[in-house]
Amino acid sequence: MTVTQVVFFLMAAFTVGAALLVVSAKNLVHCAIALVFAFFGVAALFVLLDAEFLAAAQVLLYVGGITILMLFAIMLTARISARGIKIMNEQVGVAAVVVFAIAGLLAYANLKGFPAAVPPLTVQDNTASLGTLLLTTYVLPFEVVSLLLLAAMVGAIILARRERGKD
């Protein structure tokens, strides 16, 4: 086994372990911390796949942004870490069957022979090429998505704001 493979398997096991903790931990704060580790694992896999910019964006956005938002929501809503409360609903059995069916189907489709060889990199500077692509070929989606972010920000503020005089 080469070093790359060792790193891949370590990171894969790390990510899957953290993900399992996210869906199974009783205390939601523990879930959020495990989620941070899962995001870091995926960022490491992005580095293995020569996507340095995405790895950095993953750490900044997911680890720095979304997890903090989650933690705020957890702190603002009570009774999350109380002992003895049920964390799962009654559909555990059905959900497990559905998940195993879909995952099995997808994994079976994967076995149908994808090329194992890694083609040589055609792009040298990952970040610079992404920037060029975003501002030339993909400039329209880029603008649309910035509009979407603005709308989401305004919507989130309006949804989360207390109405004046009510309480």
Add this chain to the structure above:
Amino acid sequence: MIPLSYYLILSVILFGIGMFGALTRRNAVGILMALELMFNAVNLNFVAFSRYLPQPLLQGQIFAIFVITVAAAEAAVGLAIVLGLYRNFQTINVDEINLMKW
């Protein structure tokens, strides 16, 4: 040398775990966390396919960037909705919120 299938299988496992969480969690924030896991699995797929194309030209990574952006917007709006729910119902367990259930 890591074959493409390894990444795809890992992505399937992550997606399955996230889907199980999204289907079984009672807490709305827990469901959102499981959704983020599924987004990550999909991004891993995009980036892996983008790297293993005969001519890797970053299209998959561009798509992953847009997925991350939309996920950020989704998280912000979703958590604002959770806060609104908590204010109105004093609970965020989704099986206790059945206002629209007939």
